[in-house]
Amino acid sequence: MSENQPLCALVFLTSLFCSACSQGTRFVHSAALDADGRYSIKWGFDESTITFEVEVETRGYIGFGLSPTGAMSSSDIVIGGVLSGSPYLQDYYTDSNRKVHKDALQSYQLLYGRENDTHTVLAFSRNLQTCDDNDQIITGSTVRVIWAFHEEDVGMSGPVYHGTNRGRKSLRLLNPGTSSSIPAGTAFFDLQNEEVPVPHKDTTYWCQIFKFPELKKKHHIIRIEPMIQKGHENLVHHILLYQCDSDLNESEINRGHECYHPNMPDSFFTCETVLFAWAIGGEGFTYPPHVGMSIGTSIDPVYVQMEIHFDNPSIQRGTVCHDTLTHCTK
Numbered sequence: 001m002s003e004n005q006p007l008c009a010l011v012f013l014t015s016l017f018c019s020a021c022s023q024g025t026r027f028v029h030s031a032a033l034d035a036d037g038r039y040s041i042k043w044g045f046d047e048s049t050i051t052f053e054v055e056v057e058t059r060g061y062i063g064f065g066l067s068p069t070g071a072m073s074s075s076d077i078v079i080g081g082v083l084s085g086s087p088y089l090q091d092y093y094t095d096s097n098r099k100v101h102k103d104a105l106q107s108y109q110l111l112y113g114r115e116n117d118t119h120t121v122l123a124f125s126r127n128l129q130t131c132d133d134n135d136q137i138i139t140g141s142t143v144r145v146i147w148a149f150h151e152e153d154v155g156m157s158g159p160v161y162h163g164t165n166r167g168r169k170s171l172r173l174l175n176p177g178t179s180s181s182i183p184a185g186t187a188f189f190d191l192q193n194e195e196v197p198v199p200h201k202d203t204t205y206w207c208q209i210f211k212f213p214e215l216k217k218k219h220h221i222i223r224i225e226p227m228i229q230k231g232h233e234n235l236v237h238h239i240l241l242y243q244c245d246s247d248l249n250e251s252e253i254n255r256g257h258e259c260y261h262p263n264m265p266d267s268f269f270t271c272e273t274v275l276f277a278w279a280i281g282g283e284g285f286t287y288p289p290h291v292g293m294s295i296g297t298s299i300d301p302v303y304v305q306m307e308i309h310f311d312n313p314s315i316q317r318g319t320v321c322h323d324t325l326t327h328c329t330k
């Protein structure tokens with residue numbers, strides 16, 4: 001790795017461009033909103049507008065909204081779907097009693113919609129600031145996104161009760177950083193678990209200590225991304241990275257252990273300062289311009305512990321997974 005170049009940890013190369021690039025929109029961000037991967041969104045934005053593509057495992061209607069608190073009340077909502085081959089989308093809002101009203105000012109523009117035997121896809125855009133009191137202003141802060149879907153369509157006549165398929169998620173929609181904003185040629189390194197046995201149970205915490213690359217001078221980490229094996233997105237619930245003591249026993253690193261197990265070597269108890277946190281549905285993190293995590297000097301982190309929370313409730317009882325990071329063969 002050449003001098004003067006920032007380091008970028010855990011680079012995960014993903015497809016950064018939408019497949020149906022209607023109007024040239026680039027959906028550089030994406031997130032799964034539910035834990036089962038049935039409701040996912042992609043989005044992109046510029047100074048004044050934001051464009052979403054929502055993909056849901058239903059042939060009925062889709063609800064998508066922005067809420068000041070994450071609750072259903074006083075929210076900015078769109079409801080849409082594909083009915084008899086025609087996509088529809090309408091702007092609604094809820095009052096403080098969670099009653100849904102059609103918004104007199106329709107601020108969301110339907111771009112396209114399609115459905116097949118299992119999924120519905122809708123794309124729509126709006127201004128970040130719509131100048132409509134019934135819409136949420138989209139800023140650089142964390143936004144509470146609420147979602148719902150139903151097996152039946154409603155068409156333009158309005159929503160029906162959305163049953164149990166609903167939830168919420170906090171997202172930074174206007175997160176400026178994506179891996180596409182990292183200069184080409186930026187050095188990177190990976191921290192990767194291998195052959196983790198993930199038993200059939202809701203919660204397994206897996207801990208492994210890694211050593212950062214040895215560097216001759218100061219560098220900065222400018223972006224950190226999760227690197228999750230394809231198909232196992234729902235198995236990895238969250239990832240934490242802790243800084244450990246710089247003088248720990250090196251023979252105890254690079255071997256994974258179930259965290260908090262009585263046999264866990266002593267070195268693991270020195271890893272206490274959280275450097276990075278990621279949770280399911282989240283994206284990578286880019287430090288703001290002119291900011292980075294210093295590595296390579298005598299006071300910087302040398303050893304880090306990666307703690308992964310695996311959630312494996314749906315695989316056949318007794319199945320044990322052996323593979324890179326999270327792979328599980330039935």
Ligand SMILES: *[C@@H]1O[C@H](CO)[C@@H](O)[C@H](O)[C@H]1NC(C)=O
Binds near residue numbers: 116118120
């Ligand atoms: C239906 O659409 C979804 C979402 O675009 C896609 O992932 C899936 O592969 C499609 N199914 C078929 C059978 O084409």
Ligand SMILES: *[C@@H]1O[C@H](CO)[C@@H](O)[C@H](O)[C@H]1NC(C)=O
Binds near residue numbers: 249250252265
């Ligand atoms: C380092 O760890 C190994 C394996 O746990 C242990 O056998 C050894 O005694 C430790 N060394 C020191 C100096 O604590």
